Amino acid sequence: MGEDIQAYNGGGWIATKLEWLINWGRKRSPWPLPYGTACCGIEMMCALASGYDMARFGAERPSFSPRQADVLIEAGTITLKMVPILKRIYEQMAAPKWVIAMGACACSGGVFRTYSTLQGIDRVIPVDVYIPGCPPRPEALLQALGMLIKKIEKSHPILHKRYSDFLVGY
Amino acid sequence: MEDLRERVEKCLGPKGLVVAMTECRGDLSVEVPKARLLDVMHLLKDTPDLEFDFLSDVFGVDNLAFYEKQKPKKKPEGEETEVKKEKGPPPPRFEVIYLLLSLKRTERLQVKVRVAEDDMEVDSVTSIWKAATWPEREAFDMFGLRFKGHPNLKRLLMWDEFPAYPLRKDYPLEGRGEERHLVYGE
Ligand code: SF4
Numbered sequence: 001m002g003e004d005i006q007a008y009n010g011g012g013w014i015a016t017k018l019e020w021l022i023n024w025g026r027k028r029s030p031w032p033l034p035y036g037t038a039c040c041g042i043e044m045m046c047a048l049a050s051g052y053d054m055a056r057f058g059a060e061r062p063s064f065s066p067r068q069a070d071v072l073i074e075a076g077t078i079t080l081k082m083v084p085i086l087k088r089i090y091e092q093m094a095a096p097k098w099v100i101a102m103g104a105c106a107c108s109g110g111v112f113r114t115y116s117t118l119q120g121i122d123r124v125i126p127v128d129v130y131i132p133g134c135p136p137r138p139e140a141l142l143q144a145l146g147m148l149i150k151k152i153e154k155s156h157p158i159l160h161k162r163y164s165d166f167l168v169g170y
Numbered sequence: 171m172e173d174l175r176e177r178v179e180k181c182l183g184p185k186g187l188v189v190a191m192t193e194c195r196g197d198l199s200v201e202v203p204k205a206r207l208l209d210v211m212h213l214l215k216d217t218p219d220l221e222f223d224f225l226s227d228v229f230g231v232d233n234l235a236f237y238e239k240q241k242p243k244k245k246p247e248g249e250e251t252e253v254k255k256e257k258g259p260p261p262p263r264f265e266v267i268y269l270l271l272s273l274k275r276t277e278r279l280q281v282k283v284r285v286a287e288d289d290m291e292v293d294s295v296t297s298i299w300k301a302a303t304w305p306e307r308e309a310f311d312m313f314g315l316r317f318k319g320h321p322n323l324k325r326l327l328m329w330d331e332f333p334a335y336p337l338r339k340d341y342p343l344e345g346r347g348e349e350r351h352l353v354y355g356e
Pocket of ligand 1 (some may be wrong): 036037038040041075076077102103104105110133134135136
């Protein structure tokens with residue numbers, strides 16, 4: 001009996017519960033930064049609008065300022081001309097931050113295997129969830145958001161800090 | 171009314187401004203000397219029974235394969251000095267094509283000039299049709315054609331420091347690994 005109680009005492013218990021609380025807060029409000037650069041952007045707008053209503057899952061407010069966004073939804077083709085701008089937007093986002101690569105173009109360059117197209121945004125920024133499709137349906141984006149929420153639930157913001165968390169000295 | 175071919179012939183022919191004229195599936199195409207391009211365009215725009223007042227598009231063409239085939243080949247050994255030369259000098263490698271439309275007569279005409287690889291300058295038609303500014307910039311960006319008299323000849327699609335002309339046929343489709351780096355002012 002005494003040993004059992006001891007197991008629930010001490011710093012470990014507090015850290016775990018605190019992590020649960022932080023994750024609970026984060027997963028309920030993954031504010032997206034809509035970064036639609038091509039046709040997939042239209043599908044993303046559709047998912048944000050009232051028909052599919054992404055706000056049901058906490059993506060309440062599309063944040064057009066990277067500093068107030070948590071999830072970068074990269075929907076569309078990234079040209080090489082655009083790469084420095086994408087990097088800068090990612091770096092401007094405050095940690096913790098996540099990235100959804102939406103559509104074949106964002107995942108791998110899609111049909112555009114050419115001199116002007118980036119062959120997948122994971123070559124320049126880290127990606128958490130990939131959505132295949134050309135373009136993916138809004139349901140797919142909602143599913144991706146659900147997967148991202150599960151990922152946030154499982155993260156350990158105190159015990160295992162992500163590299164991006166270190167950047168702000170969290 | 172005579173048909174378009176005769177009218178164009180009558181307008182440009184006597185001044186020696188027609189190099190060749192072809193018709194393909196009802197579309198008339200006229201090739202003109204590069205040095206007289208602006209004269210031709212002014213005539214086509216202002217002659218009363220032509221009145222091509224609208225410029226739909228300007229673009230470049232790279233005839234690399236054709237050009238290489240027509241180039242006189244170097245003979246490996248001097249045994250046979252007689253080279254087959256029935257076709258004359260190789261055609262210039264690039265073409266610039268102007269698509270004109272007459273809104274009053276709803277007729278279309280294609281005007282073509284040939285541009286040699288070592289002299290990429292063409293007169294800009296921006297002084298006649300303002301609409302030519304962006305298409306000419308695109309042709310400059312993709313083929314390296316230099317339009318003389320263009321008010322702002324910068325790259326349109328690729329970034330400014332891009333080192334090549336990507337629509338030339340000797341440029342690989344997947345590029346040569348160029349990357350863009352933003353340069354900030356000091
Ligand atoms: S994946 Fe398809 S729909 Fe999406 S941006 Fe690329 S081409 Fe457009």
